[in-house]
Each structure stands twice: as structure tokens, then as C-alpha cells.
Amino acid sequence: MESWRDNRFVFWLLSLPGTFWISLFFIVPLSVLWIYSFGEKTGITDVAITWTGQNYGRVIEPVYLQIMWKSLWVSAVSTLICLLLAYPIAFAICFAPDRWKPILLLITILPFWINLLIRTYALLAVFRTNGYVNKAIGWLWNGIDWLFGGQHPFQPLELLYNNGSVIAGLVYVYLPFMVLPLYATVERLDKSYLEASLDLGASQLRTLLSVTVPLTMPGIVSGVILVFIPSLGAFLTPALLGGANAIMIGNVIETQFKSANDWPFGAALSFVLIYATFGILALRWAITARSKGVEF
Amino acid sequence: MSTYRPKFRPSRRALLQGTGAFAVGLTFLPRFSLAEEEKKLNFYNWDTYIGERTLEDFQKATGIETKLDLYADNAELFAKLKSGNPGYDVIVPSDSWIERLVGANMLMPLDQAKIPNMANIDPRFADAVFDKGRKYTIPYMWGTLGIGYNKKVTNGVPDSWKVCYDSDQYKGRVSLLGDARTVIGLALKYLGKSLNSTDPKDLKQAEDLIIANKKNLKVFAPDNGQDLLASGEVDIAQEWNGDILQVMGENADLDYVVPTEGTQVWQDTMAIAAGAPHPDNAHKFLNFILDAQAGADIAKFINYATANLAARKLLDDSYNKNTSIFPPEEILVKSEAQIYLGEDGQKLFEDSWTRIQAA
Amino acid sequence: MAAVLWNRTPQGPLEYSRRLWLKLLLFATFFFLYSPIAVLIAFSFNTSKRNITWQGFTLNNYVVAWNNPDLLDAFTNSLIIAFCSTLVSTLIGGMVGLQLWRFRFPGKTAYEAFMALPIVIPEISMGVALMAFFIRIGWLTSDVGWPLNLGPIIVAHIAFSFPFVSIVVRSRMVGFNVQLEEASRDLGANQWQTFRYVLVPFMKPGLVAGALLAFTLSLDDFVITYFTSGPGSVTFPVKVYSLVRRGVTPDINAASTVLIAITVIATVLAMKLQAPTKAAKG
Numbered sequence: 033m034e035s036w037r038d039n040r041f042v043f044w045l046l047s048l049p050g051t052f053w054i055s056l057f058f059i060v061p062l063s064v065l066w067i068y069s070f071g072e073k074t075g076i077t078d079v080a081i082t083w084t085g086q087n088y089g090r091v092i093e094p095v096y097l098q099i100m101w102k103s104l105w106v107s108a109v110s111t112l113i114c115l116l117l118a119y120p121i122a123f124a125i126c127f128a129p130d131r132w133k134p135i136l137l138l139i140t141i142l143p144f145w146i147n148l149l150i151r152t153y154a155l156l157a158v159f160r161t162n163g164y165v166n167k168a169i170g171w172l173w174n175g176i177d178w179l180f181g182g183q184h185p186f187q188p189l190e191l192l193y194n195n196g197s198v199i200a201g202l203v204y205v206y207l208p209f210m211v212l213p214l215y216a217t218v219e220r221l222d223k224s225y226l227e228a229s230l231d232l233g234a235s236q237l238r239t240l241l242s243v244t245v246p247l248t249m250p251g252i253v254s255g256v257i258l259v260f261i262p263s264l265g266a267f268l269t270p271a272l273l274g275g276a277n278a279i280m281i282g283n284v285i286e287t288q289f290k291s292a293n294d295w296p297f298g299a300a301l302s303f304v305l306i307y308a309t310f311g312i313l314a315l316r317w318a319i320t321a322r323s324k325g326v327e328f
Numbered sequence: 329m330s331t332y333r334p335k336f337r338p339s340r341r342a343l344l345q346g347t348g349a350f351a352v353g354l355t356f357l358p359r360f361s362l363a364e365e366e367k368k369l370n371f372y373n374w375d376t377y378i379g380e381r382t383l384e385d386f387q388k389a390t391g392i393e394t395k396l397d398l399y400a401d402n403a404e405l406f407a408k409l410k411s412g413n414p415g416y417d418v419i420v421p422s423d424s425w426i427e428r429l430v431g432a433n434m435l436m437p438l439d440q441a442k443i444p445n446m447a448n449i450d451p452r453f454a455d456a457v458f459d460k461g462r463k464y465t466i467p468y469m470w471g472t473l474g475i476g477y478n479k480k481v482t483n484g485v486p487d488s489w490k491v492c493y494d495s496d497q498y499k500g501r502v503s504l505l506g507d508a509r510t511v512i513g514l515a516l517k518y519l520g521k522s523l524n525s526t527d528p529k530d531l532k533q534a535e536d537l538i539i540a541n542k543k544n545l546k547v548f549a550p551d552n553g554q555d556l557l558a559s560g561e562v563d564i565a566q567e568w569n570g571d572i573l574q575v576m577g578e579n580a581d582l583d584y585v586v587p588t589e590g591t592q593v594w595q596d597t598m599a600i601a602a603g604a605p606h607p608d609n610a611h612k613f614l615n616f617i618l619d620a621q622a623g624a625d626i627a628k629f630i631n632y633a634t635a636n637l638a639a640r641k642l643l644d645d646s647y648n649k650n651t652s653i654f655p656p657e658e659i660l661v662k663s664e665a666q667i668y669l670g671e672d673g674q675k676l677f678e679d680s681w682t683r684i685q686a687a
Numbered sequence: 688m689a690a691v692l693w694n695r696t697p698q699g700p701l702e703y704s705r706r707l708w709l710k711l712l713l714f715a716t717f718f719f720l721y722s723p724i725a726v727l728i729a730f731s732f733n734t735s736k737r738n739i740t741w742q743g744f745t746l747n748n749y750v751v752a753w754n755n756p757d758l759l760d761a762f763t764n765s766l767i768i769a770f771c772s773t774l775v776s777t778l779i780g781g782m783v784g785l786q787l788w789r790f791r792f793p794g795k796t797a798y799e800a801f802m803a804l805p806i807v808i809p810e811i812s813m814g815v816a817l818m819a820f821f822i823r824i825g826w827l828t829s830d831v832g833w834p835l836n837l838g839p840i841i842v843a844h845i846a847f848s849f850p851f852v853s854i855v856v857r858s859r860m861v862g863f864n865v866q867l868e869e870a871s872r873d874l875g876a877n878q879w880q881t882f883r884y885v886l887v888p889f890m891k892p893g894l895v896a897g898a899l900l901a902f903t904l905s906l907d908d909f910v911i912t913y914f915t916s917g918p919g920s921v922t923f924p925v926k927v928y929s930l931v932r933r934g935v936t937p938d939i940n941a942a943s944t945v946l947i948a949i950t951v952i953a954t955v956l957a958m959k960l961q962a963p964t965k966a967a968k969g
Contacts, residue, residue, distance in 0.1 A: 374933070375926065375930045375933065376933050376936075395918055395919045396921075397918055398925055398929035399913070399929055400929045411815070411818050412822040414822060414918065415830065550931075552934075555737065555934070558739040571933075574736070574737070575737065575739070578736070578737065578740070578742070605830070
């Protein structure tokens with residue numbers, strides 16, 4: 033890594049378009065919303081900017097804390113499952129012959145080009161009580177049961193409308209956000225390191241944990257960020273796949289901007305998510321700075 | 329089939345204008361400078377909520393080309409218009425949202441002299457609690473909320489909101505809607521209160537009732553209860569009549585009933601958005617919608633109860649005598665329209681709804 | 688080359704793709720990904736108006752979809768937006784990724800955090816904020832006609848897509864061996880040549896992955912698109928969501944199936960065209 037002073041021209045060339053775009057089309061509009069988060073609703077459309085803290089005060093009411101806690105653990109579990117599924121996929125793609133790589137990448141990404149809503153409806157059709165998964169299991173079960181005298185007819189499994197189905201749905205939405213960054217880092221993994229490790233007598237597991245994972249850490253970190261953070265704000269998946277207590281923080285925020293018509297509170301909730309993320313990034317920075325190891 | 333394309337193709341003028349707008353960037357373009365209205369109309373509606381050929385017929389009758397844009401619900405429409413109208417002329421808001429829209433100066437008062445076909449409106453809808461004297465809206469479609477059920481599974485007709493709010497008879501086989509005002513409002517109805525009550529005691533009672541009954545519910549379905557019913561996922565679905573009617577057409581085991589406690593009667597209206605670029609054309613459009621033939625074509629296609637009496641006279645009994653479209657009079661008497669409760673009233677419902685879902 | 692997949696030589700320690708448990712895991716994952724897609728395609732041939740029960744086979748939904756000008760327009764709009772947004776966000780995102788990988792500069796952590804903001808912010812907040820902004824500067828209210836009225840949507844899509852690209856590109860670049868660059872300079876290449884012939888080839892998988900992400904994000908976005916669209920710019924997701932109240936009809940499934948088919952055919956063709964040059968090089 034070099035100092036920006038050593039190559040000012042390239043530094044500015046690389047940074048200007050992105051900085052311009054993010055400032056004009058993101059920071060400027062968002063700063064209005066940020067100011068809103070310190071405002072009070074005075075009419076149907078009027079907001080008085082009083083620099084009050086009451087919107088943030090509302091955020092720590094038990095009901096919202098409870099919803100946030102639930103969003104956190106649901107997103108964390110989804111992210112973990114994404115990682116466990118995506119790691120082998122990324123390896124399979126990268127270790128496949130060159131000719132097959134684009135096809136495998138495409139096969140992985142193709143389902144995600146179908147509209148989310150249509151895809152979720154299709155997911156409902158597969159996993160509902162009379163869905164195809166239950167039909168298949170029931171057919172198998174009843175077959176085996178018949179062999180043993182037919183004492184226990186099949187009871188369809190309740191696969192939908194619980195926290196499990198929300199997690200499955202989030203994995204279904206965000207899997208490519210894990211696969212693609214992993215692919216980009218695993219692809220440049222030098223296989224000779226792995227061979228060396230195995231030759232020197234390390235087991236496969238040991239090699240995975242002490243060679244492969246550290247070398248692909250940048251991809252893992254990117255993937256975790258790209259899955260965990262957006263799934264915190266998801267609202268469609270919990271609404272369609274969750275049961276009677278499926279609400280997540282994304283649903284609360286959505287309601288504030290729509291039917292509840294309380295933009296200051298919605299803005300405060302959104303910015304709490306941002307502050308939390310800044311905290312996580314700062315933590316990561318602190319850890320990197322201390323270990324002075326691989327820089328992400 | 330249809331070759332009608334309600335979209336402007338880029339002309340050279342538009343292209344030049346566009347380049348200018350993008351080059352200048354942070355400027356306001358003057359827009360309502362045309363002396364005479366161009367023959368265009370921007371119509372903002374739900375999808376498939378207009379006759380198959382209505383927009384074409386309107387163009388034939390008046391020469392006005394209509395561009396159709398789509399939204400999914402009232403809350404979304406409201407949020408979209410909040411920062412200013414990006415150029416929509418005619419919108420289709422529902423009952424309780426109208427006073428909110430008026431209060432926020434988002435609707436343009438109608439010039440009733442320009443809508444002679446208002447005479448075709450069913451006298452029942454000539455006036456409305458949410459729009460006294462029809463100053464801002466014309467009625468479009470209306471209907472009820474009720475219970476869709478599977479005749480094969482239920483014991484008789486589940487004609488009480490009890491099955492939704494206070495019973496384990498269909499444990500785990502019940503879906504409610506996913507909207508604060510409707511779910512809590514109908515619980516109030518079951519408790520014998522008005523669905524527009526803002527008495528905190530009533531609301532607390534309704535909230536406790538729903539929370540206690542959550543163990544018997546499968547899901548709060550955001551507008552897909554009819555699918556759950558049709559696929560056998562639930563046996564009881566609280567839904568809009570039109571949605572259940574659609575699945576009834578494909579599955580003879582399904583039926584629809586309006587509970588005896590009374591229900592919410594909904595009404596969708598058409599209105600002109602404030603700041604509409606083509607107000608004259610918009611009035612012509614509203615007048616066209618209230619025309620007998622045009623109204624009949626729409627009603628036949630989308631199969632909802634029309635508020636256009638002249639149109640009903642052109643339609644046969646299979647439509648006019650259908651009790652799932654037109655509910656019996658004795659139930660209508662006990663039912664109410666949902667009205668706007670002021671921002672504080674709405675907040676009571678929304679906060680209670682968050683607590684119900686999180687409980 | 689394909690023989691590698693099926694050969695019967697003893698399994699090497701690094702040939703993970705030939706291990707049974709990994710194969711099973713991959714199979715299960717792809718089954719999970721594709722079973723809903725299979726159902727969706729099957730229902731595109733259903734005579735029922737609703738995607739719930741199978742009633743009978745028909746091709747009529749495809750005819751209906753083809754003859755629905757609104758649906759075709761929505762599709763065209765979505766593809767135009769996704770194409771433009773992917774192109775620009777890959778470019779900008781790639782540059783930012785390079786910058787963050789390459790340079791040390793004061794306030795870098797804060798800069799990074801700002802670049803990550805669009806990933807963090809809930810879509811609806813970004814949607815309403817951008818809507819208010821575009822209305823304010825007169826972009827949504829100026830009647831510029833098609834396709835320029837898609838401009839605000841594209842601008843918004845770029846704003847939320849390119850940070851994703853930059854994160855992917857940057858994590859790719861971390862493994863770059865700087866000595867390669869020095870070697871290139873020592874051999875007399877100038878900065879541009881080094882960039883073009885050493886850095887870019889190394890970046891490529893990161894750029895491809897980033898571009899795929901950007902395309903996916905843009906094609907499927909509903910919330911931000913909805914709020915940043917003016918009259919006459921319905922996209923496919925907006926069309927689908929507005930159908931929810933009346934139920935999603937099978938012609939939407941038909942349109943989605945066609946999209947899958949087009950993608951697959953285009954990729955196969957592209958690979959066929961690319962294959963000979965590769966063989967020549969090898």
C-alpha cells in the first residue's frame with residue numbers, strides 16, 4: 033500500500049467519480065433524512081426540526097428492542113448458513129476447469145434474476161403443507177410405513193410460517209451476495225499453499241482452518257457484510273414467510289414511512305442501523321490495526 | 329391483439345429537452361406553461377383494476393392518450409405524493425386515505441360541472457362520510473371484508489368474527505390480514521364497538537384479544553389470504569370479497585361470508601392529484617369512467633361491485649344478484665366505512681399493531 | 688478438458704469437487720435454489736389463472752404475455768436500467784475498490800464507512816430520501832419522455848450498486864502480488880500499460896462477480912425504483928408488486944421463464960463464440 037501523496041494523479045482519478053456520485057446522490061439526500069430524525073411531526077406532512085432526541089428515545093422502548101434483537105439473531109443465523117453453503121460452491125466453481133467456470137457462475141446466479149416476489153411465491157408452493165416437499169416426504173414415509181404394517185400414517189410437516197422459514201427465505205435471497213465475493217477471493221488462492229500444508233502432514237481440516245480460511249478471509253468478511261447488513265433491513269421475506277410474530281425491524285421501518293406516516297421515527301430507526309454498522313466497521317478497523325496482519 | 333402502447337416514444341424534441349435537463353442539472357424546469365392542454369393523461373392505478381380496453385376506448389372518444397403507472401397500496405401512493413406530485417393526473421385512493429390526502433393538500437377539488445355523468449352514481453354513494461358532498465372524489469368500486477372458508481372442512485357457515493379472534497375451533501388454520509386498521513378494526517367490530525373507535529380502552533381490549541388468540545393463528549397474510557385458502561394452508565381466511573371471489577371461481581369448495589356482527593365496507597374512488605399537469609383531461613376521464621357503457625365494461629372485467637348505477641343496468645343477474653359481490657342489505661346496515669382518525673388516531677392503531685406482531 | 692470431471696484416476700487431495708459429501712451438499716443447495724424455479728416454470732403452462740393448483744397444460748400464457756404491451760414495456764425498462772446501471776457501477780466500483788486497496792490516506796476508515804452506507808441503509812429510507820431530492824431538483828417532474836425518464840432510476844441504482852462492486856473488487860485485490868507490478872515497470876511498461884496488462888487481468892474475476900451482483904441488484908429492485916420513478920417508467924418489479932392485490936397471474940411466470948431461457952441461450956452462444964479463441968491461445 034502506498035501513500036496517496038506518491039501518486040496524486042491516480043489517487044484522484046480513482047476516487048473522484050465514486051466520491052462525486054456518493055456525495056451528490058446519497059449523502060446529500062440522506063442528510064435531509066438525518067436531520068428529520070431530530071424532528072417532530074406537527075401535521076400530516078409537516079415536520080418541525082426541533083433537534084429533539086425523542087425519536088431515538090423511542091427506539092429503546094422494549095417492544096422495538098425486542099424486535100431488533102430478533103432481527104439480529106435471525107440475520108446472524110442466515111449469514112452463517114449462507115457462509116456454510118457458499119464456501120463449497122465457491123470452491124467448486126474455482127476448482128472446476130476454466131471452461132466450466134462461467135456456466136457454474138451463471139447457474140448459481142440465475143435463480144436470483146427471477147423477481148423476488150415471484151420467487152417467494154414459488155418457495156411457498158414448494159414448502160407449504162400440501163407442497164411438493166411434503167408430498168415427496170409423505171410418499172416415501174407412507175411407502176416405508178406400508179412395509180412395516182401401516183401403523184403411522186404421514187403427518188405433513190409445518191415447514192412455513194415460523195422463524196426457520198424466514199431464515200431459509202433470507203438465505204434464498206442473499207446467497208449470491210456470499211458466493212460472489214468468495215468466488216473472487218478463492219479464485220486467486222494459490223493451490224500450492226494447500227498442497228504444501230497437506231504434504232507437511234496437516235489434516236484436511238487443519239489445512240482448511242489454518243491455511244484456506246485465513247487466505248480467503250477478505251472474501252469471507254466481504255460476504256458476511258454483504259449478507260448480514262441487508263438482511264437486517266429485509267421486510268418482504270418476513271412478511272410473506274413468517275408466522276403471526278414474524279415482524280422484523282425492516283417491517284417497522286417500512287411502516288413508519290408508509291401507513292404510520294412518521295418519517296422522523298422511521299429516519300431515527302434507519303440511522304440506528306447505520307450507527308451500529310459504523311460501530312462494527314470501527315471494531316474491525318481496531319482489530320486489524322492491532323493484529324497488523326492481513327489487511328482487508 | 330392489442331397494439332396500443334400507452335407510452336411516449338422518444339421524439340427529437342423530447343430528446344433535446346432531456347439533454348438540456350440533464351446538462352443543466354440542478355434547475356427547475358418550467359412545466360405548466362402550455363396554454364392548451366396536450367392530449368395526454370397520466371393515470372396512477374393498481375394493476376388490472378381497469379377495463380381491458382377502457383383506456384383505448386377513452387382515446388377513441390376524446391383523442392387523449394393515457395399513460396398507465398402502477399402502485400401496490402394506498403400507503404405507498406401516499407408516501408410517493410408526500411414530497412410532491414411527479415406528474416400524475418388521476419389516482420385511485422380508498423376511503424380512509426382520502427381525508428389524509430385532502431389534509432395534506434394532495435387532491436385537487438373537482439369541478440362537478442365538468443362531470444355530468446355524476447348523475448349515474450348509485451344514490452347510496454352520492455355522498456360519503458370521508459368526502460362530504462363528493463368535493464374531491466368519485467366512487468369507483470366497493471365491497472366488503474369477510475371470511476373466506478373451505479366448506480368441506482368447516483362446521484357449517486363460520487358467520488362470526490369469533491373464528492378469527494376468539495376461538496381455537498380452527499387452531500392453526502386461520503389467517504388474518506396484515507394491516508393495522510383492518511385487523512384491529514374488525515376485532516373492535518367483534519367486540520361490538522365501532523371500527524373507527526379511538527378510545528384507548530377499546531383499543532387495549534382489541535389488542536389483548538388478538539394477542540391472546542395469536543396461538544390459534546397461522547399467519548398475518550399481506551393480501552394473499554385467498555392463496556392460502558385455495559392451497560389448503562388455512563381453512564379460514566379474513567379477506568377482501570373480490571380476492572375470495574377469484575379463487576371461488578376455480579374451487580367449488582370455497583365460499584365467502586360476511587359475519588353477522590357487521591363488517592368494514594370498503595370503497596375505492598378516483599380523484600385528481602394536486603399539481604396534476606392535465607386537469608381538464610382528468611375531468612374528462614372521470615366523466616368517461618362514470619359513463620354507463622364504460623362502467624359496465626370495467627365492472628364485467630374486474631368483477632367488483634361498481635358504484636355506477638347506470639352501468640349495473642346494462643349487466644345481467646349473474647353479476648347483479650351475486651351476493652359475494654353485493655352483500656345483503658341487513659349486513660350493510662350493521663357495517664361501517666373506515667374513516668381517517670387524524671394522525672394521533674392512526675398512531676394508536678399502528679403502535680398497537682406493532683405490539684401485537686411482536687408479542 | 689471436460690474429461691477432468693469424469694475421469695477415474697485416484698482422487699487427489701485437492702480435488703474437492705470429486706468428494707461425495709461435497710457433491711451431496713452442492714446437490715442439496717442447488718435443489719433448494721432450483722425447485723421453486725421449476726415450480727414457477729411449470730405454472731407458466733397452467734390453465735389456472737392463479738399460481739396455486741395445477742389445472743391443465745396450455746401455452747396460452749405465453750401468448751398473453753407476448754401480447755401485453757405493458758408487460759413488454761416494463762421488461763424493456765428493467766433491462767435498460769439494469770444494463771446501464773451495471774456498466775457504470777462496475778466502472779466506478781472498480782475504481783473505488785482499487786483506490787481503497789492501493790492507497791493509504793488520512794480519514795480512510797471514515798471514507799470507507801461512507802462508501803458502505805448504501806449497503807447499510809434500509810431501502811425505503813434511501814428511496815424516500817432520493818425521491819425528495821429528485822423532486823427538489825426537478826428531475827422527476829420534467830417531462831423528458833422515454834427513455835430519458837428512466838434517468839433518475841438509473842442514477843439511484845448506480846448509487847446503491849457500486850459500493851457492492853467496490854467491496855468485491857477490493858477483497859479480490861488483497862491477494863495481488865505487488866512484485867508483478869514492479870517487474871512490469873522494470874521491463875519498461877508505463878503506468879497505463881502496467882494497469883492494462885497486469886492489474887486488469889488480475890481484477891477480472893472481481894469485476895465479473897461485482898458486475899453480476901450489480902445486475903442482480905438492479906433487476907430485482909422494487910422499493911427504490913418505485914420511489915424514484917416518474918410517470919411512464921414502470922419496471923418489471925413495480926408491475927409485479929402492483930399485481931399483488933389481485934394475485935400474480937401465470938403470464939408473469941411465462942415472462943420470467945422467457946427471461947431464464949434468453950439468459951441461458953445468450954450464455955451458451957457467448958461461450959461457443961469464445962471457445963475457439965481460447966483454444967488458439969492455449
